[in-house]
Amino acid sequence: xxxxxxxxxxxxxxxxxxxxxxxxxxxxxxxxxxxxxxxxxxxxxxxxxxxxxxxxxxxxxxxxxxxxxxxxxxxxxxxxxxxxxxxxxxxxxxxxxxxxxxxxxxxxxxxxxxxxxxxxxxxxxxxxxxxxxxxxxxxxxxxxxxxxxxxxxxxxxxxxxxxxxxxxxxxxxxxxxxxxxxxxxxxxxxxxxxxxxxxxxxxxxxxxxxxxxxxxxxxxxxxxxxxxxxxxxxxxxxxxxxxxxxxxxxxxxxxxxxxxxxxxxxxxxxxxxxxxxxxxxxxxxxxxxxxxxxxxxxxxxxxxxxxxxxxxxxxxxxxxxxxxxxxxxxxxxxxxxxxxxxxxxxxxxxxxxxxxxxxxxxxxxxxxxxxxxxxxxxxxxxxxxxxxxxxxxxxxxxxxxxxxxxxxxxxxxxxxxxxxxxxxxxxxxxxxxxxxxxxxxxxxxxxxxxxxxxxxxxxxxxxxxxxxxxxxxxxxxxxxxxxxxxxxx
Amino acid sequence: xxxxxxxxxxxxxxxxxxxxxxxxxxxxxxxxxxxxxxxxxxxxxxxxxxxxxxxxxxxxxxxxxxxxxxxxxxxxxxxxxxxxxxxxxxxxxxxxxxxxxxxxxxxxxxxxxxxxxxxxxxxxxxxxxxxxxxxxxxxxxxxxxxxxxxxxxxxxxxxxxxxxxxxxxxxxxxxxxxxxxxxxxxxxxxxxxxxxxxxxxxxxxxxxxxxxxxxxxxxxxxxxxxxxxxxxxxxxxxxxxxxxxxxxxxxxxxxxxxxxxxxxxxxxxxxxxxxxxxxxxxxxxxxxxxxxxxxxxxxxxxxxxxxxxxxxxxxxxxxxxxxxxxxxxxxxxxxxxxxxxxxxxxxxxxxxxxxxxxxxxxxxxxxxxxxxxxxxxxxxxxxxxxxxxxxxxxxxxxxxxxxxxxxxxxxxxxxxxxxxxxxxxxxxxxxxxxxxxxxxxxxxxxxxxxxxxxxxxxxxxxxxxxxxxxxxxxxxxxx
Numbered sequence: 001x002x003x004x005x006x007x008x009x010x011x012x013x014x015x016x017x018x019x020x021x022x023x024x025x026x027x028x029x030x031x032x033x034x035x036x037x038x039x040x041x042x043x044x045x046x047x048x049x050x051x052x053x054x055x056x057x058x059x060x061x062x063x064x065x066x067x068x069x070x071x072x073x074x075x076x077x078x079x080x081x082x083x084x085x086x087x088x089x090x091x092x093x094x095x096x097x098x099x100x101x102x103x104x105x106x107x108x109x110x111x112x113x114x115x116x117x118x119x120x121x122x123x124x125x126x127x128x129x130x131x132x133x134x135x136x137x138x139x140x141x142x143x144x145x146x147x148x149x150x151x152x153x154x155x156x157x158x159x160x161x162x163x164x165x166x167x168x169x170x171x172x173x174x175x176x177x178x179x180x181x182x183x184x185x186x187x188x189x190x191x192x193x194x195x196x197x198x199x200x201x202x203x204x205x206x207x208x209x210x211x212x213x214x215x216x217x218x219x220x221x222x223x224x225x226x227x228x229x230x231x232x233x234x235x236x237x238x239x240x241x242x243x244x245x246x247x248x249x250x251x252x253x254x255x256x257x258x259x260x261x262x263x264x265x266x267x268x269x270x271x272x273x274x275x276x277x278x279x280x281x282x283x284x285x286x287x288x289x290x291x292x293x294x295x296x297x298x299x300x301x302x303x304x305x306x307x308x309x310x311x312x313x314x315x316x317x318x319x320x321x322x323x324x325x326x327x328x329x330x331x332x333x334x335x336x337x338x339x340x341x342x343x344x345x346x347x348x349x350x351x352x353x354x355x356x357x358x359x360x361x362x363x364x365x366x367x368x369x370x371x372x373x374x375x376x377x378x379x380x381x382x383x384x385x386x387x388x389x390x391x392x393x394x395x396x397x398x399x400x401x402x403x404x405x406x407x408x409x410x411x412x413x414x415x416x417x418x419x420x421x422x423x424x425x426x427x428x429x430x431x432x433x434x435x436x437x438x439x440x441x442x443x444x445x446x447x448x449x450x451x452x453x454x455x456x457x458x459x460x461x462x463x464x465x466x467x468x469x470x471x472x473x474x475x476x477x478x479x480x481x482x483x484x485x486x487x488x489x
Numbered sequence: 490x491x492x493x494x495x496x497x498x499x500x501x502x503x504x505x506x507x508x509x510x511x512x513x514x515x516x517x518x519x520x521x522x523x524x525x526x527x528x529x530x531x532x533x534x535x536x537x538x539x540x541x542x543x544x545x546x547x548x549x550x551x552x553x554x555x556x557x558x559x560x561x562x563x564x565x566x567x568x569x570x571x572x573x574x575x576x577x578x579x580x581x582x583x584x585x586x587x588x589x590x591x592x593x594x595x596x597x598x599x600x601x602x603x604x605x606x607x608x609x610x611x612x613x614x615x616x617x618x619x620x621x622x623x624x625x626x627x628x629x630x631x632x633x634x635x636x637x638x639x640x641x642x643x644x645x646x647x648x649x650x651x652x653x654x655x656x657x658x659x660x661x662x663x664x665x666x667x668x669x670x671x672x673x674x675x676x677x678x679x680x681x682x683x684x685x686x687x688x689x690x691x692x693x694x695x696x697x698x699x700x701x702x703x704x705x706x707x708x709x710x711x712x713x714x715x716x717x718x719x720x721x722x723x724x725x726x727x728x729x730x731x732x733x734x735x736x737x738x739x740x741x742x743x744x745x746x747x748x749x750x751x752x753x754x755x756x757x758x759x760x761x762x763x764x765x766x767x768x769x770x771x772x773x774x775x776x777x778x779x780x781x782x783x784x785x786x787x788x789x790x791x792x793x794x795x796x797x798x799x800x801x802x803x804x805x806x807x808x809x810x811x812x813x814x815x816x817x818x819x820x821x822x823x824x825x826x827x828x829x830x831x832x833x834x835x836x837x838x839x840x841x842x843x844x845x846x847x848x849x850x851x852x853x854x855x856x857x858x859x860x861x862x863x864x865x866x867x868x869x870x871x872x873x874x875x876x877x878x879x880x881x882x883x884x885x886x887x888x889x890x891x892x893x894x895x896x897x898x899x900x901x902x903x904x905x906x907x908x909x910x911x912x913x914x915x916x917x918x919x920x921x922x923x924x925x926x927x928x929x930x931x932x933x934x935x936x937x938x939x940x941x942x943x944x945x946x947x948x949x950x951x952x953x954x955x956x957x958x959x960x961x962x963x964x965x966x967x968x
Contacts, residue, residue, distance in 0.1 A: 083537050096536065103530050105537060204536040208764035237539050238766050316764055319569050322580020323534040327630060338628070342573060365571070365759035374761060 004029035005165035009222040010249075012168060013070050016063065023063070023073025026168075027056035027117050030075045034119070034166045037488050042141045043151075043161035045080050046088055047120035055117040062115055070225050070249075072115030077167035079158045080121035081128055082213060083202040084108045091204045092124040092136040092154075095324045095331045095349030105202025106237065107171060107213050107230040114229055119167055122157030126351045127321065128178055128206045130154050131423045132413055135353045140410055143185060144486035146450045149407040152182030158216045159186040164488055169217045169226050175206050176309050177402070177427025179214040180439040184402035184455025187441045187482060189223045189472065190216045192427075194463045195434030196241040198227075199234035205320040207313040208239075210431050219482055220440060220473040224248035227465060243463050251466045252473040257291030259471065262395035266302035267426050267457075272404040275445025279454035280401045283442040283475065287399065290474055294399065297391060301384045305429035306421055308384065310357075311364045311377035312432070318361030324349060356417065385433040388459075397471055398459040401426055402439045406447040406454075426457065436465040440472040441481035453481075493688040493726060495719055496696060497654050498646035499711075500683040501661060502639045503671045504617070505549045510636040511616040512540030512583065519633035520677055524622070532636035534578035539765050542567075546638035547590065547769065549670040550614045551779050553640055554591025556668050556786055557609050561776050565590045567614075567763040572756055575630050576619040584641075586760040589613035590771070596644075596664070597788060598656040604788075607657055608645035615639050640670065646685060646696070651715050658682070658708050663787050667812045675707050682711050688722045688732070697722075698732040702746060705739055714739040717746055790815055798822065798831035807839055813854040814838075817863075824864030828871035837867055841881050845888045857891035858884075866894035876955055879903050907954040909961070915948040916958070916965055930966050938962060 004026050007015070015021045031049050038044055052075065059073035078084050081091045085104040090096045108118070125135035133141040133156035141156045143149040144164040151160040155172025159182035162170050172179040174192035183190025191214045198213045205211060215226035231245045263284060268277060284294050326332030326345030333344030350358070364373035391398060404426060414420045430437045439455035446452075456475065460468035476482070510517050513531035531538040554561050568586035594609035617639050619632035642661065648654050662680060665671035672679045682705040687697035702718065705711045722732050736755070737746040750756070762768075785793070787809045794805035794815075809815045818838055822831045829837075842863065846853050866887065870880040875898055886897050898904055906912060919941060920927050930937045938959070945958050 089536065091536065099536070101530075101535065101537070103535070103538075200537075201539050202537045205765075236541060238541055239764075315761060318759075319571050319579075319581045319761070322571065322573055323536070323578060325573060325575070325580065327575050328533055328578065329535065338575060362571075362759060365761055367757045367759075370759075370761070 002029040002032065005033045007168065008218050009070060009074050009168055009225050012074060016073050017068065023056040023059040023075075023117060024053060026073060027052050027075045027119070030119055030165075030167060033164075037164050038166060040142060040147055040488070041144055041160050041164045041166065042139055043122050043157045043164060043166055044077070044120045045090060045092070045123050045138060045157065048087060048118075051086055052117050052119050059115045059117060067115070069114050071111060071229055073117060074115075074168050075117040075119050076111070077119050077122045077158055077161045077170040078108065079124050079155050079170070079172045081124055081173055081204045081206075082108060082171055083204070084118050084121065085112075087118065087121055089121070089204065090137075091128070092126040092133075092138065093350065093354070094137045095345070096204075096329075097137075097331055099330045101202070103202060105213075106199035106234045108202065110230055116229075122155075122161050122170060124157055125154035125178075126354050127204070127317070128154040128173055128175055128211075129317075129353050129357055131181060131420065132408060132410075133157060134410070134413060135351055137351055142410070143407050143452075144488055145187065145453055146407065149409050149450070149452070150185075150413070152185035152403070152407055154178040154182075155190070155216060156182045159183055159188055159190065162186070162188045162216050162218060163486055169215060169222050171226075171230070172214055172216045173203060173206075174212050174214045174427075174431065175210045176313065176431045177424040179216060180427050180437060180455065180457060181403045181424060183216055183439040184457075185407040185453060187453035187484065187486075188216050188218060189220050189438065189440050189476075190214060190455075191223050191227060191438040191465070191468070192431065192436065193227060193231060193465055194436045196239055197231050197243070197436070197463065197465065199230075199232075199237040199240050201234055201236040205317075207316040208320060209316060210309075210313055220438075220469055220476045221249060221252060223438070223472075224252055224469050227469075231465075241463070246466050248466055248469055252470055254470055255290060255474045256287060256471055259292040259396045260394070261287060261292055261294045262297035262391055262398045263294050264297055264299040264302065264391075264398060264400055266299050267400035269404050269422075269425060271422060272401065273406055273445065273447070275406065275447060275452075276401050276404060276454055279443040279445055280399075280456060283456045283479075284399060286475060286478055287471075290478055295395075297395070297398075299387055299391065299398075299429065301380070301387050302425070302429055304380050304384065305432060306425050308377045308380045308432055309428040310360065310421060311373050312381060314357045314361030315364045315374050316361070318358045318365065321350070321354065321358055381432050384429050388430075388433045388435060392461045397461075397467060400457045400459065402455040402457040403427075406445060406452045430459050435462060436460045436468050438468050438472050440476055442475075442479070443481055444484065491719075491723065492691060493719075493723055494691045494693070495648075495650060495715070496646050496687045496689060497648040497715065498685040499642075499644045499648065499654065499657065500685070501642045501658070502617075502681045502683075503553075503642065503665050504679050505546050505638040505640055505670055506672060507543055507545045507549065507638055509543060511543050511546055511614070511638040512636055515636065517637045522633055524629070524631040525633060527633040528635070532578065533632060534580075540583060540763075542766060542769065543638060546614055547771075548779060549638075550590050550612065550640055551771070551776060552668050552783055553642070553665060553670050554594065554612050555776070555780050555783055556664050557591070557594040557596055557612060557642065559591035559594030559609060559612055561771060562588055562590050562592065563771060564588055565769045565771060567766045567769075568760045569763050571759040574618070575628070576621050576632075576635070578619070578632060578635055582616060582618065583763055583766070584615035585613035587762075588768070590769075596657065596660060598653060598660050600653065600656070605647075605653065607647045607653075610643040610645050612640060612642045615641055640665075646687075651712055651719075654684070654715060655708060655712060658711065660787070663810070667787055668783060678706060681706050684711060684715060686715060686718050686722075688719065688726060698734050700732060700735055700737060702737045702739055703749060706741075710739055710741055713741075713744060714746060717744065721746070784812065798835070800832060800835055804835050804839065808835060811852070813852065817853055817860050820860030821863045821867070824861050825867050825871075826864075828868045834867060838863075841884050845885060849888070856888065858887055862887060862893055869894055869898060873905055873907065873954060874898065875903055875905050876952070878951055879905070903952060905954050906949050906952045907957055909957070912945070912949070912953055912958055912961055915945050915953070916961055919944045919948055920965065927966065938966075941966070
């Protein structure tokens with residue numbers, strides 16, 4: 001493997017600035033890396049080498065003309081639920097197979113303006129609904145640390161691409177944990193920004209009040225750089241907030257000395273794997289060693305996260321996915337009449353999990369059930385948010401595990417949906433509350449003879465990504481788990 | 490009189506007059522445009538697209554709400570109304586459900602000598618659907634109209650006759666056009682109606698079973714559909730039957746309603762708050778600003794015309810019918826000053842001017858004549874420079890050429906002849922030429938005076954001062 005693929009953004013930035021490497025060299029190295037390992041990792045749904053090299057050449061020209069930017073010439077990957085001009089967008093679904101969007105997401109546009117190079121689109125669970133990429137209509141991505149296991153999901157392709165050095169950084173989306181959980185399982189850094197921090201325009205919707213785009217990176221500094229590039233108010237997304245975007249990279253230093261963290265007991269759920277528990281408690285010790293105080297606390301509403309999430313989220317997606325009707329774009333079954341074409345297009349175009357959730361959501365909204373399901377869920381959602389607000393009166397941040405269990409072996413995910421849904425119980429309440437949170441590498445655990453990554457979750461106050469990143473950075477600098485590389489050769 | 494009382498509530502969908510659509514930048518005016526030429530990824534509901542609220546549509550809705558005496562919400566929420574149909578690209582319509590922009594208003598309509606207050610339940614903002622074009626055995630989708638802002642105005646079931654329904658719709662249309670939020674052009678679908686109708690025995694307090702009639706695209710369709718339903722339901726009730734609660738469609742060409750949906754198959758729209766749009770907080774200062782900018786409404790203006798100008802209600806009603814007409818009238822009255830009474834100005838307007846406007850086929854505001862020009866003409870008549878008949882002729886020329894009245898009078902030598910010597914000579918010529926008639930007049934056939942007047946006018950090519958001629962003729966013939 002070329003050493004160029006090991007670089008972070010900030011390392012590559014220095015080399016590019018000094019003229020020691022070119023964007024074309026950097027891009028070519030990553031395309032070669034994809035060529036070498038992706039048949040095994042299967043991170044990408046779509047790679048466009050010509051387009052990537054053309055962008056890299058353009059980046060080199062811009063640099064030669066005197067331009068300088070952290071992202072100028074940086075090759076990255078984008079989860080295939082975020083639209084990029086000139087690339088297909090499938091959302092991991094048959095129903096969008098072959099769809100070429102005539103626009104691109106605000107986040108993509110912002111990265112393009114900064115001179116980033118788009119390598120391709122990464123695999124995901126269909127419409128971001130899942131924990132493993134096993135719900136992708138196309139194939140399952142592999143965990144670079146254990147190729148017989150899933151990388152997590154739904155942003156599994158993006159996490160795997162970064163972990164396997166197939167991209168410097170990648171974008172994912174997090175609706176209920178889809179950035180943090182795969183980051184936790186692939187020894188990468190994954191951040192879910194505050195709801196309203198990053199534009200959803202051009203991001204294929206799953207659950208509108210929960211979806212957020214987040215960076216998946218090799219280290220915290222890169223995460224800060226990428227977040228700053230995509231964050232900020234967008235007049236085309238009315239749910240984005242006008243809060244100014246700080247220069248996160250400049251706010252990483254300072255450590256955790258004197259900070260006070262809460263450790264919610266409820267996040268150590270019954271089914272938590274002892275290896276996860278051990279890693280998190282060790283991480284807590286490390287934070288204390290670094291000068292922070294950590295106190296056990298309670299978040300009593302944690303257990304309602306799952307039911308609330310699966311009512312609100314499915315209600316929203318049942319409407320968001322109604323547009324896939326075979327009339328204007330995407331897959332169409334071509335049946336003889338309108339209703340039959342709806343049935344066949346959606347029946348064949350959507351996978352089982354998507355259909356299950358559409359039905360759940362439609363049910364939660366239907367006459368006679370709205371009050372007891374959707375409305376009740378929204379009320380509990382408010383209680384969950386308020387409970388976090390109260391916790392933040394005491395704590396600077398909360399620390400917790402990300403996923404209670406290690407990555408599943410492929411094909412061995414629990415078959416009972418309710419058991420499966422328990423996989424993301426520790427990432428749902430924060431998503432419902434719209435809080436910024438990060439998964440940062442916190443060591444490894446043993447499971448059936450394999451050494452598997454574990455992530456530490458750091459949860460911050462609304463729009464205080466800076467503090468979340470600063471804590472994660474202090475922890476990362478003191479532990480440096482990212483030095484443990486996957487054995488892919 | 491029928492033994493049943495008709496009870497009607499109306500839902501009116503009025504297309505707002507915004508430049509762009511409700512949630513995207515596409516032009517809202519796509520009349521005659523090629524199919525799907527006014528569309529973009531947002532109104533085509535492509536993946537990942539998000540709506541952004543059109544501020545002007547909200548402003549127009551608030552203005553309509555104010556004109557309909559509604560309370561304007563402090564917090565308004567958009568909601569998704571879910572159903573699948575090819576003319577609805579997102580599979581849901583963004584509408585308002587629990588917290589509409591305007592609630593609890595009313596509209597006064599004429600009822601006999603007085604007025605009747607019809608309560609408005611709510612007025613909310615939503616987006617229009619596209620339309621399906623059926624061509625042989627295929628159906629084509631045109632989404633030009635998809636996403637155009639619609640104002641939905643829902644009345645309470647306060648209407649008790651088809652005449653009241655008609656009056657309500659006419660008044661509503663008049664107000665919406667007056668305040669500039671609707672074109673009033675029903676041929677182009679600017680207003681579409683749904684009627685909720687039930688019959689009950691007279692003097693019964695309970696409401697009968699409600700039937701909803703959809704897709705009524707003209708006031709005439711509303712009238713015809715209601716007449717049809719009254720007859721149908723009367724037959725059912727007379728024979729001891731029960732009216733079924735259904736949703737009906739109206740077949741204009743066949744002149745009958747048909748069942749679209751029964752109660753059992755009623756849609757469950759699964760409304761829920763639109764998560765892509767945060768709640769709208771309507772600032773009171775903005776509402777006040779919009780209220781201040783609202784023009785005087787037709788009924789208030791009519792009352793003022795009656796009291797201020799001494800017009801009859803019928804005349805005032807005609808003059809306030811369109812805002813441009815009322816504005817023209819008031820400007821003309823002011824410019825005419827004391828030369829003519831407002832009543833005389835109204836007569837000239839409703840007579841000669843309206844006839845010319847009607848013949849031209851264009852609205853008054855597009856005519857070449859201004860209120861000032863009209864007032865100049867009336868002043869020439871009032872100060873006897875020209876007589877009334879000449880005035881009519883001059884007005885017609887003004888209308889055609891856009892010239893001023895004085896210019897035309899001068900060029901064509903139309904000034905009234907009031908010179909007694911000139912008129913006396915003309916009278917002498919007429920009497921000399923018609924000795925028989927002079928004799929008959931003197932024998933008592935005094936109604937021949939009018940005939941003599943006509944002869945003298947002809948002699949003077951219509952320019953003679955008619956009052957003076959009449960006086961001189963009577964004196965001369967009595968000699």
